[in-house]
Amino acid sequence: MTLMFDKLILCVSHHQLIAGRWWLGQWRHHEIFPDDRLGHAAFAEFLQRYQHATVYLVIDAREEDFHIEVMPHVRWRAQQAMLQRKLDHVYRGSMFRAAYFLARERDKRRDDQFLFNALTNTGFLQPWLEIVEACQAQLIGAYTLPMLSQRLLQKCGYRSGEMLLSEQLSSGLRQSYLSQGQLRISRQLPLASEHHEELAQFHLKEIEKARLYLLSQRLIAQETPLQVLMLTSAPDAKQLAEYLRQEQGLECMVMNPSQLASCIGLACKQVQQVPELLHMHMLARGNAPDNLAPAVLTRHYKLETWRKRLMAASLVMVLLGLSLVMCYLMQIREEAHQLETVMAEVRQQEQQYGEITSHFPATPVPGADLRTAVHVHERIKQYEADPGQMLRVISQGLEGLSAIQLERVSWVMSTDQALNDTERIADQAASGTVVYNIGFVSGEVKGFAGDYRAALDTVQRFAAQLRKDIATLDVAIIEHPVNVSSYSGLNGNTMSEHAMQREKAAFKLKLVLTPESP
Template sequence: MAVLPKQLFYVTNDRLCAFDWRAGALAPGPCFSADRDGMDAFARYLDGAQGTRACLVADLVEEDFQRCLLPHVSGRAGRTLVERRLSHAFRDTPFRHADIQDRDSEGRRDDHTVFSALTNAAMVQPWVGVMEQNKIPLAGLYSAAHLSAKLVRRMGIAQNHLLLIAEQGGGLRQSYFQGPYLKFSRLTVLAAHDDVIDATALETAKMQQFLTSTRLLGRGDMLHVVVLAPSARVAALEQRCEDDPELAYHFIDIDSACARLKLAGGVDTAEQLLLGLLGRDSLPSQYPPGAAGRFYQLWRARLALNCASAAIAAVGAVWLLASLWGSVRDGQEATRLLAEAAQYDARYRAIMATLPPTAARSANMKAAVQLDRLLGATAPAPAPLVALVSRSLERAPAIRLLALDWQVQQPVLAQTGAGAGATLVAPAAGDTTDPMAASVVGLPSAPVQVLRIDGEIEVGPSDYRAIVDSVNQFALDMAGNPGVAVHIVEAPLDVRQSVKLSGKTDAGDSGVKPRFVINVTWKP
């Protein structure tokens, strides 16, 4: 959302200045005084601006900072601890902020925390109230001191002890940093007759004494002072501010700072530098905006819905274009195929015109070829069934074949003429033979085949159990094939209960071997 326009408002003790952030550039707007007339003018200015999110930056004298050590507690308990200590430190204002910076390297490793608050809420609440009445989506309430910490990190000027001094809309802001962390900040209001150059040197000396007295700055520590000023004032500041063994000045003009931060032109003051960073980056709110923040949540929900609608519309448009292109391509392909088919038809007619006349039509010849292929695939043949018998005989060495009788089972024709199949050949007049059914020759499917097996058993004549077992095992082996049914027509020994056994086991011709007859029915 960094590319979307923003309304930026800079609040000081006596006025509010409006800025517009559009297309990556900051444009200054009107300023409004902190009185009834200014509030009314500000309300009129906000009329019709409900569709643009806003950010409010406070640069006030009434901003307090406190440093403390907190036990390192994470999760919900840690947040509750910070909120309770923060409310005890600043009871009379809702604009409170806690910044957990780093931890002790020894002992309990407590958290180094900086509490800050806008102690005089009356300096901010009227402006926030006007924005709430006009339903302005207030994205966040920020502090100029906290934004200066982002400025130090982006410019890469962090030191162990750094004092950043800049003339801003509220006066002369002095912010003390240890590394990248803000530890303290104060604002000195300048009167109309005060000289900024002299005030910079005097306030630096006062700030150095304060930091030494509060033990933020130790004896012998070097304090680096970075002064942000317009280009026309840098030379005078260099003459007025002199270094000493514990103090080193560094002067950065606004144009050089803009180049380091890669901000667009038109930035003339330090507060515009901070607003440019806030406009380019979407930062979380530092102080709670209160009830005015709900309009920002509604704005985000509306933006999300609009983006989702745009995405759906874009996908629909792409799908529609793809469908149209597919239709055009299919139409072209159909036209090409029709033209190709017409060419093949013309070539076919030309070839057929050169051929001599035939007795049979091409359609009949095509049907004959198809019928021949069908007969080749489904016509009955003894080879598959004989192959099944051969495999079973390999597992029955005592059985020897005497004869095979292969037949195709004749289907029963219905009296209505719609039986197993139409006749293949119509009988002549006076012919009394039965017509051959089409199913016998494999139309429309392979017919049932019957194979009669005559065989004998090559075992001892008195080993009746082996004789019976050989035939039964052969029959079971054949019946195990898919579609095969086996019926023992004549067994080598009749073991039925109704038949009387006669003869002697050791009598008879030793050259006569037991014989059997089996019918094997196979449906392919």
């Protein structure tokens, strides 16, 4: 079964496909599939065998375009939209295209330089892409081999100067021109059978052609020091490098693929026969340039990525749920232990209580009856009240009023503050309810000789003195010594003065004291 850490690196050329398997960044093995019916079937079986691995595609194409575009410097989102419009305009019919940032110009505008790269003929890719789509492989992206050559040189420390890289690959000879460590142009040259016998001379001839092309395109000047790096396993490569130094004045270095493999950490002895493994290893180690593949080719990888994210989120939720369950179980266990401890203490206290009560002397009344009696006594105390407070307030209100003669004082305790003297007093409410101390005072004004105004003033002074007491909540005159209503009619009589003196100036007050807090 394929592990999640597997990576499949595919390198497609015009005559074959090289498929390598990397696990945790280390090369495991590779297979080569020719571009025919048997090779296609074997490649489909290979993908089915590693269907859970992520796939990277390296394209070694003969027909590709490189050119530099200068774009205004704008923010990232606007820049992406502008580049997309430019790519659509320049490479209208190409699926595989990308724009690589190079540098900012040094003039006043500080515009951005981009290298536009596209595959102009992708016919050789279609059979392999159809197999990848049919197997629903998790294709992450497609990358050109020259861009990986740039990453390869940067890994080896070649980041400055003008350099011409000449690589001997399985597909032929590839020459790439780099300026300050960045790719500018690249081309692939197929190797005919007669060229294999004179490989050094073929290198020499094509290097001279490439130098003349760079001069014609004004990519370099005549006096520009051009450094040549030959990546080949040809036995006479060193003599060729010496010839270039002496005859053409070019600084030429020769590097064997095995030396470069040890530089980048690739432990594979077959790199001499398959130099593309160097580029594939760089991609497997995470040195991926910009992706050329359209979104339609990478949708299976994106779906698989979302599926893995959902699975990871579900796993996190399950782990959180299990953690909560474990916490609750531990809490329940702890509470059960505490409950058992408390129950043991209660049983011990009950046992001690039983031992103590067993030594009590015998009583004629059971304990339950005593508890009931105490409860009844406490309830009776709640209803205890006396008219002392009421009589004190009335007595203080009578001071200085000798004309007032009391005839009757009635006193009640009620929860109804608006109680009348004629109403029947209900039982008092339970403890906690506000109970008012209410008194009804009936009397007359002594020495009344028909002067109702004086009698009325006397009663009102009495009510005012009652209100001055801090214990008084409310005082109301229920009956006046004379009818003061505006609705009463006017009448008179012819009684004698002696008869008028026998009349009473009677009055009646209602006094409510401030209730005490229960």
